[in-house]
Amino acid sequence: MTMATGSAPVRKRLGSLRGQLLRWLLIPLGILVAIDAVSVYRNALEAADVAYDRSLLASTRALAERVAIVNGKVVADVPYVALDSFETDTLGRIYYKVTGINGDFVSGYDDLPPLPPDIRRSEAYPALVYFYHARYRGEPVRIAALYQPVYDNSMRGIALIQVGESHDARRDLSRQILFATLWRQAALVLAAALLAWFAVRFVLRPLMRLKADVEARSPTDLADFDASMVHKEVRPLVAAMNGYMARLQSLIAGQRRFIADASHQLRTPLTVLKTQAELALRENDPQAMRAIVESIAHTTDATVHLANRLLTLARAGHGAAEADMVEVSLTDIARQAGLELAAQAVKRNIDLSLDATAEIMVRGTPWMLHEMAINLIDNAIRYTPVDGQVILRVFNDGQPILEVEDSGPGIPETERERVFSPFYRAPSAQELNSGGSGLGLAIVRDLAAMHHATVCLSSAGNSGPGLKITVRFPVDNA
DSSP, rough: OOOOOOOOOOOOOOOOOHHHHHHHHHHHHHHHHHHHHHHHHHHHHHHHHHHHHHHHHHHHHHHTEEEEEEEEEEEEEOOOHHHHHHHHHHSSEEEEEEOOTTTTTTOOOTTSSSOOTTTHHHHHHHOOOEEEEETTTTTTEEEEEEEEEOSSSOEEEEEEEEEEEEEHHHHHHHHHHHHHHHHHHHHHHHHHHHHHHHHHHHHHHHHHHHHHHHHHHHHOOOOOOOOSSSSSHHHHHHHHHHHHHHHHHHHHHHHHHHHHEEEEEEEEHHHHOOOOOHHHHHHHHHHHHHHHHHHHHHHHHHHHHHHHHHHHHHHTTTOOGGGGOEEHHHHHHHHHHHHTHHHHHHHOOOOEEEEEEEEOOOEOOHHHHHHHHHHHHHHHHHHHOOTTTEEEEEEEEESSSEEEOOOHHHHHHGGTTGGGTOOOOOHHHHHHTTTOOOOHHHHHHHHHHTTTOOOEEEEEESSSSSSEEEEOOOOGOO
Protein backbone atom coordinates (compact mmCIF):
# COMPACT_ATOMS: atom_id res chain seq x y z
CA MET A 1 0.00 0.00 0.00
CA THR A 2 1.34 3.42 -0.95
CA MET A 3 0.83 6.63 0.93
CA ALA A 4 0.35 10.00 -0.70
CA THR A 5 3.05 12.53 0.06
CA GLY A 6 3.20 16.25 -0.35
CA SER A 7 -0.54 16.65 0.19
CA ALA A 8 -1.89 20.06 0.99
CA PRO A 9 -2.27 20.77 4.72
CA VAL A 10 -5.75 20.33 6.10
CA ARG A 11 -7.16 23.68 7.10
CA LYS A 12 -9.21 23.98 10.23
CA ARG A 13 -12.79 24.78 9.44
CA LEU A 14 -13.84 28.19 10.68
CA GLY A 15 -16.81 28.30 13.00
CA SER A 16 -19.56 30.84 13.43
CA LEU A 17 -18.62 34.49 12.90
CA ARG A 18 -21.23 35.49 15.47
CA GLY A 19 -19.76 33.02 17.95
CA GLN A 20 -16.22 34.25 17.35
CA LEU A 21 -17.21 37.88 17.78
CA LEU A 22 -19.08 37.10 21.00
CA ARG A 23 -16.14 35.09 22.35
CA TRP A 24 -13.64 37.81 21.49
CA LEU A 25 -15.88 40.36 23.16
CA LEU A 26 -17.08 38.48 26.22
CA ILE A 27 -13.99 36.48 27.22
CA PRO A 28 -11.74 39.57 27.52
CA LEU A 29 -14.64 41.39 29.18
CA GLY A 30 -15.02 38.53 31.66
CA ILE A 31 -11.29 38.62 32.43
CA LEU A 32 -11.38 42.40 32.92
CA VAL A 33 -14.46 42.10 35.14
CA ALA A 34 -12.75 39.39 37.22
CA ILE A 35 -9.67 41.60 37.64
CA ASP A 36 -11.91 44.52 38.55
CA ALA A 37 -13.85 42.34 41.01
CA VAL A 38 -10.61 41.32 42.75
CA SER A 39 -9.50 44.94 42.87
CA VAL A 40 -12.85 46.13 44.22
CA TYR A 41 -12.89 43.32 46.80
CA ARG A 42 -9.40 44.14 48.02
CA ASN A 43 -10.17 47.84 48.24
CA ALA A 44 -13.36 47.07 50.16
CA LEU A 45 -11.45 44.85 52.59
CA GLU A 46 -8.87 47.57 53.13
CA ALA A 47 -11.67 50.04 53.84
CA ALA A 48 -13.27 47.52 56.21
CA ASP A 49 -9.95 46.99 57.99
CA VAL A 50 -9.58 50.73 58.43
CA ALA A 51 -13.12 50.94 59.86
CA TYR A 52 -12.63 47.99 62.21
CA ASP A 53 -9.20 49.25 63.28
CA ARG A 54 -10.80 52.57 64.17
CA SER A 55 -13.43 50.74 66.20
CA LEU A 56 -10.72 48.62 67.83
CA LEU A 57 -8.75 51.78 68.69
CA ALA A 58 -11.90 53.32 70.21
CA SER A 59 -12.30 50.23 72.43
CA THR A 60 -8.63 50.43 73.40
CA ARG A 61 -8.97 54.13 74.30
CA ALA A 62 -12.12 53.47 76.29
CA LEU A 63 -10.22 50.81 78.22
CA ALA A 64 -7.19 53.14 78.65
CA GLU A 65 -9.42 55.74 80.31
CA ARG A 66 -10.11 53.23 83.09
CA VAL A 67 -6.42 52.75 83.85
CA ALA A 68 -5.08 54.82 86.73
CA ILE A 69 -2.53 54.84 89.61
CA VAL A 70 -4.01 54.01 93.00
CA ASN A 71 -1.81 53.85 96.11
CA GLY A 72 1.33 53.75 93.97
CA LYS A 73 0.09 50.90 91.80
CA VAL A 74 -1.36 50.81 88.26
CA VAL A 75 -4.92 49.46 88.32
CA ALA A 76 -7.57 48.95 85.62
CA ASP A 77 -11.22 49.25 86.50
CA VAL A 78 -12.86 47.19 83.70
CA PRO A 79 -16.33 45.97 84.64
CA TYR A 80 -17.94 43.13 82.63
CA VAL A 81 -20.57 45.56 81.40
CA ALA A 82 -17.89 47.51 79.55
CA LEU A 83 -16.57 44.32 77.92
CA ASP A 84 -20.09 43.38 76.86
CA SER A 85 -20.52 46.76 75.21
CA PHE A 86 -17.20 46.27 73.38
CA GLU A 87 -18.32 42.90 72.01
CA THR A 88 -21.68 44.34 71.01
CA ASP A 89 -19.98 47.11 69.08
CA THR A 90 -17.53 44.87 67.29
CA LEU A 91 -19.68 41.75 66.82
CA GLY A 92 -16.63 39.63 67.74
CA ARG A 93 -14.87 38.20 70.76
CA ILE A 94 -12.76 40.75 72.72
CA TYR A 95 -9.60 40.03 74.64
CA TYR A 96 -7.60 42.62 76.53
CA LYS A 97 -4.49 43.00 78.61
CA VAL A 98 -3.17 45.88 80.74
CA THR A 99 0.54 46.02 81.48
CA GLY A 100 1.92 48.34 84.15
CA ILE A 101 4.71 50.89 84.08
CA ASN A 102 7.37 48.33 84.91
CA GLY A 103 6.03 45.64 82.56
CA ASP A 104 4.02 43.89 85.28
CA PHE A 105 0.65 42.29 84.46
CA VAL A 106 -2.26 44.41 85.71
CA SER A 107 -5.51 43.01 84.30
CA GLY A 108 -7.07 40.98 81.47
CA TYR A 109 -5.65 37.94 79.69
CA ASP A 110 -2.04 37.56 80.69
CA ASP A 111 -1.25 35.16 77.78
CA LEU A 112 -2.38 37.59 75.08
CA PRO A 113 0.35 37.69 72.36
CA PRO A 114 2.85 40.48 73.08
CA LEU A 115 3.64 43.37 70.76
CA PRO A 116 6.22 42.20 68.17
CA PRO A 117 9.39 44.27 68.19
CA ASP A 118 9.36 44.95 64.42
CA ILE A 119 5.88 46.46 64.20
CA ARG A 120 5.77 50.10 63.12
CA ARG A 121 3.50 52.61 64.76
CA SER A 122 0.34 53.46 62.84
CA GLU A 123 0.64 56.83 61.09
CA ALA A 124 -3.12 57.12 60.67
CA TYR A 125 -3.71 58.24 64.29
CA PRO A 126 -1.91 60.69 66.55
CA ALA A 127 -1.93 58.19 69.45
CA LEU A 128 0.94 55.79 70.18
CA VAL A 129 -0.96 52.80 68.76
CA TYR A 130 0.28 49.68 66.96
CA PHE A 131 -1.86 47.18 65.04
CA TYR A 132 -0.78 43.62 64.38
CA HIS A 133 -2.15 40.16 63.59
CA ALA A 134 -1.63 37.16 65.84
CA ARG A 135 -3.19 33.86 66.81
CA TYR A 136 -4.80 33.40 70.17
CA ARG A 137 -6.59 30.33 71.46
CA GLY A 138 -6.44 28.76 68.02
CA GLU A 139 -8.01 31.59 66.05
CA PRO A 140 -6.68 34.67 64.27
CA VAL A 141 -7.05 37.97 66.08
CA ARG A 142 -6.34 41.62 65.33
CA ILE A 143 -4.70 43.43 68.22
CA ALA A 144 -4.34 47.14 68.95
CA ALA A 145 -1.53 48.07 71.38
CA LEU A 146 -1.81 51.58 72.89
CA TYR A 147 0.78 53.25 75.11
CA GLN A 148 -1.14 55.30 77.66
CA PRO A 149 0.53 57.81 80.05
CA VAL A 150 -0.54 57.37 83.72
CA TYR A 151 0.47 59.46 86.70
CA ASP A 152 -0.47 60.85 90.09
CA ASN A 153 1.29 63.02 92.68
CA SER A 154 3.67 60.24 93.66
CA MET A 155 4.68 58.66 90.33
CA ARG A 156 4.21 58.75 86.59
CA GLY A 157 4.89 56.43 83.60
CA ILE A 158 3.41 54.73 80.54
CA ALA A 159 1.12 51.70 80.64
CA LEU A 160 0.46 49.36 77.71
CA ILE A 161 -3.14 48.56 76.89
CA GLN A 162 -3.76 45.73 74.37
CA VAL A 163 -7.19 44.90 73.00
CA GLY A 164 -7.60 41.95 70.61
CA GLU A 165 -10.58 41.19 68.46
CA SER A 166 -11.40 37.92 66.69
CA HIS A 167 -11.87 37.96 62.91
CA ASP A 168 -15.50 36.86 63.00
CA ALA A 169 -16.91 40.27 62.19
CA ARG A 170 -14.27 40.93 59.58
CA ARG A 171 -14.94 37.56 57.91
CA ASP A 172 -18.67 38.24 57.87
CA LEU A 173 -18.13 41.64 56.36
CA SER A 174 -15.63 40.29 53.82
CA ARG A 175 -18.13 37.61 52.74
CA GLN A 176 -20.84 40.25 52.38
CA ILE A 177 -18.51 42.44 50.32
CA LEU A 178 -17.44 39.46 48.18
CA PHE A 179 -20.99 38.31 47.46
CA ALA A 180 -22.16 41.84 46.73
CA THR A 181 -19.21 42.39 44.39
CA LEU A 182 -19.74 39.08 42.58
CA TRP A 183 -23.46 39.71 42.16
CA ARG A 184 -22.85 43.16 40.72
CA GLN A 185 -20.11 41.94 38.41
CA ALA A 186 -22.17 38.93 37.29
CA ALA A 187 -25.10 41.20 36.52
CA LEU A 188 -22.73 43.48 34.61
CA VAL A 189 -21.34 40.56 32.57
CA LEU A 190 -24.83 39.25 31.84
CA ALA A 191 -26.02 42.68 30.72
CA ALA A 192 -22.89 43.12 28.58
CA ALA A 193 -23.42 39.65 27.04
CA LEU A 194 -27.00 40.46 26.12
CA LEU A 195 -26.01 43.82 24.66
CA ALA A 196 -23.12 42.24 22.73
CA TRP A 197 -25.40 39.49 21.39
CA PHE A 198 -27.97 42.00 20.17
CA ALA A 199 -25.23 44.28 18.79
CA VAL A 200 -23.52 41.45 16.89
CA ARG A 201 -26.87 40.23 15.58
CA PHE A 202 -27.71 43.75 14.42
CA VAL A 203 -24.28 44.37 12.88
CA LEU A 204 -24.31 41.05 11.00
CA ARG A 205 -27.78 41.64 9.58
CA PRO A 206 -26.43 43.03 6.25
CA LEU A 207 -24.29 39.91 5.85
CA MET A 208 -27.31 37.73 6.47
CA ARG A 209 -29.21 39.69 3.80
CA LEU A 210 -26.29 39.18 1.41
CA LYS A 211 -26.33 35.46 2.22
CA ALA A 212 -30.06 35.30 1.51
CA ASP A 213 -29.52 37.19 -1.75
CA VAL A 214 -26.86 34.70 -2.83
CA GLU A 215 -29.04 31.72 -1.95
CA ALA A 216 -32.02 33.20 -3.80
CA ARG A 217 -30.06 33.74 -7.03
CA SER A 218 -30.76 31.44 -9.96
CA PRO A 219 -27.73 29.59 -11.43
CA THR A 220 -27.81 31.79 -14.52
CA ASP A 221 -28.07 35.11 -12.65
CA LEU A 222 -24.54 36.55 -12.55
CA ALA A 223 -25.50 40.16 -11.96
CA ASP A 224 -23.39 42.23 -9.56
CA PHE A 225 -24.26 42.38 -5.88
CA ASP A 226 -24.94 45.80 -4.42
CA ALA A 227 -21.85 46.65 -2.35
CA SER A 228 -23.70 49.47 -0.59
CA MET A 229 -25.86 46.94 1.25
CA VAL A 230 -22.93 45.84 3.45
CA HIS A 231 -20.43 47.62 5.68
CA LYS A 232 -17.35 49.34 4.33
CA GLU A 233 -15.04 46.58 5.60
CA VAL A 234 -17.00 43.90 3.70
CA ARG A 235 -17.25 45.83 0.43
CA PRO A 236 -13.88 44.53 -0.89
CA LEU A 237 -15.27 41.01 -0.52
CA VAL A 238 -18.40 41.95 -2.47
CA ALA A 239 -16.24 43.65 -5.09
CA ALA A 240 -14.14 40.47 -5.37
CA MET A 241 -17.31 38.42 -5.77
CA ASN A 242 -18.53 40.78 -8.49
CA GLY A 243 -15.16 40.57 -10.23
CA TYR A 244 -15.24 36.79 -10.08
CA MET A 245 -18.75 36.70 -11.55
CA ALA A 246 -17.64 39.08 -14.31
CA ARG A 247 -14.81 36.67 -15.18
CA LEU A 248 -17.26 33.80 -15.01
CA GLN A 249 -19.62 35.65 -17.33
CA SER A 250 -16.76 36.24 -19.75
CA LEU A 251 -15.82 32.56 -19.63
CA ILE A 252 -19.40 31.44 -20.20
CA ALA A 253 -19.82 33.95 -23.03
CA GLY A 254 -16.60 32.63 -24.59
CA GLN A 255 -17.83 29.07 -24.33
CA ARG A 256 -21.16 29.99 -25.87
CA ARG A 257 -19.39 31.89 -28.62
CA PHE A 258 -17.11 28.93 -29.26
CA ILE A 259 -20.05 26.53 -29.45
CA ALA A 260 -21.86 28.84 -31.84
CA ASP A 261 -18.76 29.42 -33.97
CA ALA A 262 -17.83 25.75 -34.04
CA SER A 263 -21.33 24.63 -35.02
CA HIS A 264 -21.49 27.33 -37.70
CA GLN A 265 -18.04 26.70 -39.14
CA LEU A 266 -18.14 22.91 -39.02
CA ARG A 267 -21.63 22.58 -40.45
CA THR A 268 -20.54 23.52 -43.98
CA PRO A 269 -17.53 21.20 -44.39
CA LEU A 270 -19.41 18.32 -42.80
CA THR A 271 -22.29 18.88 -45.21
CA VAL A 272 -19.82 18.95 -48.11
CA LEU A 273 -18.23 15.71 -46.89
CA LYS A 274 -21.60 14.02 -46.72
CA THR A 275 -22.49 15.21 -50.22
CA GLN A 276 -19.16 14.04 -51.60
CA ALA A 277 -19.55 10.68 -49.93
CA GLU A 278 -23.04 10.25 -51.41
CA LEU A 279 -21.67 11.15 -54.88
CA ALA A 280 -18.89 8.60 -54.48
CA LEU A 281 -21.43 5.90 -53.62
CA ARG A 282 -23.42 6.61 -56.77
CA GLU A 283 -20.41 6.92 -59.07
CA ASN A 284 -19.36 3.88 -61.18
CA ASP A 285 -16.49 5.47 -63.10
CA PRO A 286 -13.22 4.74 -61.24
CA GLN A 287 -11.57 7.95 -62.46
CA ALA A 288 -14.50 10.08 -61.32
CA MET A 289 -14.65 8.21 -58.01
CA ARG A 290 -10.92 8.87 -57.48
CA ALA A 291 -11.45 12.56 -58.07
CA ILE A 292 -14.30 12.57 -55.53
CA VAL A 293 -12.18 10.72 -52.96
CA GLU A 294 -9.35 13.22 -53.45
CA SER A 295 -11.86 16.00 -52.91
CA ILE A 296 -13.07 14.25 -49.76
CA ALA A 297 -9.47 14.04 -48.51
CA HIS A 298 -8.93 17.72 -49.22
CA THR A 299 -12.18 18.65 -47.43
CA THR A 300 -11.23 16.40 -44.51
CA ASP A 301 -7.81 18.09 -44.20
CA ALA A 302 -9.49 21.49 -44.20
CA THR A 303 -12.02 20.31 -41.59
CA VAL A 304 -9.29 18.86 -39.36
CA HIS A 305 -7.33 22.10 -39.68
CA LEU A 306 -10.43 24.10 -38.76
CA ALA A 307 -11.22 21.83 -35.80
CA ASN A 308 -7.65 22.14 -34.51
CA ARG A 309 -7.80 25.92 -34.78
CA LEU A 310 -11.13 26.00 -32.96
CA LEU A 311 -9.81 23.78 -30.16
CA THR A 312 -6.70 25.94 -29.83
CA LEU A 313 -8.83 29.06 -29.66
CA ALA A 314 -11.05 27.49 -27.00
CA ARG A 315 -8.06 26.29 -25.00
CA ALA A 316 -6.46 29.72 -25.17
CA GLY A 317 -9.72 31.26 -23.95
CA HIS A 318 -9.19 29.61 -20.55
CA GLY A 319 -6.13 31.76 -19.97
CA ALA A 320 -2.65 31.00 -18.74
CA ALA A 321 -2.07 30.29 -15.10
CA GLU A 322 0.89 32.18 -13.66
CA ALA A 323 2.05 28.97 -12.02
CA ASP A 324 2.37 27.30 -15.46
CA MET A 325 4.73 29.97 -16.79
CA VAL A 326 8.44 29.14 -16.88
CA GLU A 327 11.62 30.49 -18.43
CA VAL A 328 11.62 29.19 -22.01
CA SER A 329 13.80 29.79 -25.07
CA LEU A 330 11.88 31.70 -27.70
CA THR A 331 14.59 30.66 -30.19
CA ASP A 332 13.91 26.96 -29.50
CA ILE A 333 10.18 27.53 -29.84
CA ALA A 334 10.61 29.13 -33.28
CA ARG A 335 13.10 26.45 -34.38
CA GLN A 336 10.80 23.57 -33.35
CA ALA A 337 7.75 25.14 -35.02
CA GLY A 338 9.73 25.69 -38.21
CA LEU A 339 10.87 22.07 -38.28
CA GLU A 340 7.30 20.83 -37.83
CA LEU A 341 6.09 22.88 -40.83
CA ALA A 342 9.17 22.41 -43.00
CA ALA A 343 7.52 19.61 -44.99
CA GLN A 344 4.55 21.88 -45.75
CA ALA A 345 6.94 24.60 -47.01
CA VAL A 346 8.97 22.13 -49.12
CA LYS A 347 5.78 20.81 -50.70
CA ARG A 348 5.10 24.33 -52.06
CA ASN A 349 8.76 25.04 -52.78
CA ILE A 350 8.83 27.87 -50.23
CA ASP A 351 12.13 28.92 -48.74
CA LEU A 352 11.57 28.70 -44.92
CA SER A 353 14.51 30.04 -42.92
CA LEU A 354 15.32 30.98 -39.30
CA ASP A 355 17.36 34.05 -38.46
CA ALA A 356 18.44 33.80 -34.82
CA THR A 357 21.92 34.56 -33.56
CA ALA A 358 21.33 34.10 -29.82
CA GLU A 359 19.11 32.35 -27.32
CA ILE A 360 16.28 34.74 -26.42
CA MET A 361 14.53 33.81 -23.17
CA VAL A 362 11.01 34.76 -22.21
CA ARG A 363 8.69 33.76 -19.39
CA GLY A 364 5.61 31.97 -20.63
CA THR A 365 3.61 28.81 -21.07
CA PRO A 366 5.52 26.58 -23.52
CA TRP A 367 2.54 25.04 -25.34
CA MET A 368 0.93 28.45 -25.85
CA LEU A 369 4.10 29.97 -27.27
CA HIS A 370 4.48 26.93 -29.51
CA GLU A 371 0.89 27.27 -30.78
CA MET A 372 1.47 30.96 -31.44
CA ALA A 373 4.59 30.24 -33.51
CA ILE A 374 2.84 27.41 -35.39
CA ASN A 375 -0.08 29.66 -36.33
CA LEU A 376 2.23 32.48 -37.48
CA ILE A 377 4.33 30.18 -39.69
CA ASP A 378 1.33 28.22 -40.98
CA ASN A 379 -0.44 31.43 -42.00
CA ALA A 380 2.67 32.69 -43.73
CA ILE A 381 3.12 29.44 -45.69
CA ARG A 382 -0.55 29.26 -46.67
CA TYR A 383 -0.64 32.79 -48.07
CA THR A 384 2.79 32.82 -49.69
CA PRO A 385 2.80 31.90 -53.38
CA VAL A 386 4.80 28.94 -54.71
CA ASP A 387 8.56 29.64 -54.85
CA GLY A 388 8.08 32.33 -52.23
CA GLN A 389 9.97 32.99 -49.00
CA VAL A 390 9.13 32.90 -45.27
CA ILE A 391 11.67 34.17 -42.72
CA LEU A 392 11.52 33.60 -38.95
CA ARG A 393 13.46 36.02 -36.80
CA VAL A 394 14.14 35.91 -33.08
CA PHE A 395 16.13 38.80 -31.63
CA ASN A 396 16.25 41.39 -28.88
CA ASP A 397 16.20 45.13 -29.52
CA GLY A 398 15.59 45.99 -25.88
CA GLN A 399 12.61 43.62 -25.86
CA PRO A 400 12.35 39.96 -26.90
CA ILE A 401 10.83 39.80 -30.40
CA LEU A 402 9.45 37.00 -32.56
CA GLU A 403 8.99 38.06 -36.17
CA VAL A 404 7.59 36.23 -39.22
CA GLU A 405 7.97 37.79 -42.67
CA ASP A 406 6.54 36.37 -45.90
CA SER A 407 6.47 37.31 -49.58
CA GLY A 408 2.71 36.91 -49.92
CA PRO A 409 0.13 39.52 -51.00
CA GLY A 410 0.17 41.26 -47.63
CA ILE A 411 -2.78 42.88 -45.89
CA PRO A 412 -3.92 46.46 -46.60
CA GLU A 413 -3.64 48.86 -43.69
CA THR A 414 -7.42 49.29 -43.59
CA GLU A 415 -7.83 45.55 -42.98
CA ARG A 416 -5.04 44.96 -40.47
CA GLU A 417 -7.13 45.50 -37.37
CA ARG A 418 -10.08 43.47 -38.61
CA VAL A 419 -8.06 40.34 -39.41
CA PHE A 420 -7.67 39.72 -35.65
CA SER A 421 -11.42 39.04 -35.39
CA PRO A 422 -12.27 35.32 -35.46
CA PHE A 423 -13.37 33.99 -38.88
CA TYR A 424 -12.69 37.28 -40.65
CA ARG A 425 -10.49 36.99 -43.77
CA ALA A 426 -9.16 39.80 -45.89
CA PRO A 427 -10.30 39.74 -49.55
CA SER A 428 -6.72 39.25 -50.77
CA ALA A 429 -6.36 36.23 -48.49
CA GLN A 430 -9.63 34.72 -49.75
CA GLU A 431 -8.46 35.02 -53.34
CA LEU A 432 -5.16 33.27 -52.62
CA ASN A 433 -6.49 30.59 -50.23
CA SER A 434 -10.20 29.92 -50.23
CA GLY A 435 -9.92 27.15 -47.63
CA GLY A 436 -8.69 29.23 -44.69
CA SER A 437 -10.52 29.43 -41.39
CA GLY A 438 -9.81 33.03 -40.37
CA LEU A 439 -8.70 31.92 -36.90
CA GLY A 440 -4.90 32.03 -37.12
CA LEU A 441 -4.31 35.67 -36.21
CA ALA A 442 -7.13 35.65 -33.66
CA ILE A 443 -5.35 32.80 -31.89
CA VAL A 444 -2.01 34.64 -32.12
CA ARG A 445 -3.50 37.79 -30.61
CA ASP A 446 -5.14 35.92 -27.68
CA LEU A 447 -2.00 33.93 -26.89
CA ALA A 448 0.18 37.04 -27.09
CA ALA A 449 -2.18 38.97 -24.79
CA MET A 450 -1.88 36.21 -22.17
CA HIS A 451 1.86 36.83 -22.16
CA HIS A 452 1.38 40.63 -22.08
CA ALA A 453 2.90 40.80 -25.58
CA THR A 454 1.76 42.99 -28.50
CA VAL A 455 1.22 41.94 -32.11
CA CYS A 456 1.94 44.40 -34.93
CA LEU A 457 1.30 43.97 -38.67
CA SER A 458 3.36 45.83 -41.23
CA SER A 459 4.58 45.53 -44.83
CA ALA A 460 7.40 43.09 -45.45
CA GLY A 461 9.70 45.68 -47.01
CA ASN A 462 9.90 49.32 -47.96
CA SER A 463 7.76 48.58 -51.01
CA GLY A 464 6.11 45.63 -52.70
CA PRO A 465 3.97 42.75 -51.38
CA GLY A 466 4.49 40.72 -48.27
CA LEU A 467 3.49 40.84 -44.61
CA LYS A 468 5.62 41.13 -41.50
CA ILE A 469 4.08 40.10 -38.14
CA THR A 470 6.01 41.24 -35.08
CA VAL A 471 5.29 39.88 -31.60
CA ARG A 472 6.98 42.08 -29.00
CA PHE A 473 7.28 40.72 -25.45
CA PRO A 474 7.58 43.03 -22.43
CA VAL A 475 10.99 43.50 -20.84
CA ASP A 476 9.93 42.10 -17.49
CA ASN A 477 8.85 38.94 -19.30
CA ALA A 478 12.39 38.27 -20.42
